[in-house]
Amino acid sequence: MARAEPLFRLQLVDSDLDATRKRVKDIDTALTSSPAVVHARSQLDLARKARQSAEGDLKLVELDAQMIEAKLKGEEKRLYEGQIKSPKEMLDTQREIEMLKRQRADADDKVLRAIEAADAARADDLRCEAALREAQTHFEADVVSLREERAKLVVHFNAQVEMRKAALTGIPQPDLEAYTAIRARKPNGVAVAMVKNDACGQCGEGLSSQQLQLARVGTALTSCPSCGRILRGL
Ligand SMILES: [Zn+2]
Incomplete structure (x- = not known):
């Protein structure tokens, strides 16, 4: 058995432990909050503000239309109930009534547009509310499956x-120390590289026949000349 063989077996276990630890960490993050729920909630906040604003606008234009209507009724009453004495006042009142009728037509248009805008804002609000409920339902389902997965990972770990x-x-202490030191330096935590197609399986560096021979049967550990990992030959 090559010298690197026990380290290679240790590496397999350590890589598995690393991956399991990372997955548990990712699950814990995913369990704390859902980006989809956060997004849906912020969309709903915006839609609710837009709805409140549209409903406020509608109230204002309705009030405006009511005031014009009341003023118009008052002028018409004065005209038809014969409260006006002079022809000049009569003419002024008629002009005033015409102007108020034009204003009322404008105000009615504004009210119609505001009703449409408020209806659209309400529909958008309801749509966002439904989207939030759906995101929350998905998240709750995810939580159940993530907790199950986490429990299995803990057993596996x-x-x-x-x-x-x-x-x-059975691993000699110096070998273990070399392994631990290399593993700490490598971002992927891999200290033992398998030889693949006469090259280092981690960095791809081509190996000489002597290096290949040593990696396979050597009594000492052989390192990849490029990445420094311990080579495990076949
Ligand atoms: Zn290498």
Whole structure:
């Protein structure tokens, strides 16, 4: 058995532990909040503000139309009930009534447009409310499956910890120290590289026949000349 073989077995367990640890961390993050729910909630906030604003606008233009209407009624009453004495006042009142009728037509148009805008804003608000409910439902379903996955990972992790203890037995102390030091330096935590197609399986550096021979049967550890990882030959 090549010198690197026990380290390679340890590496398999450590890589599995790394991946399990990372997945548990990702799950814990995913369990704290859902980006989809946060997004849907902010969309709903915006839609609700727009709805309140549209409904406020509608009230204002309705009030405006009511005031014009009341004024018009008052002028018409004066005209038809014969309260006006002079022809000049009669003419002025008639002009005033015409002007108020034009204003009322404008105000009615504004009210119609405001009703349409308020209806659209209400529909948008309801749509966002439904989207938030849907996002929350999805998140609740995700939480259930993520918790199940997490529980399984914890069981797997504990089993791998036992495997690691077994994998450690028989590894010479200097080899373990070299392994630990290289692993700490590598972002992917891989200290032992398999030889693949006569090259380092991690960085792809081509290996000489002597290096290949040493990696396969050497009594000392052989390192990749490029990335420095321990080579495990086949
Ligand atoms: Zn390499």
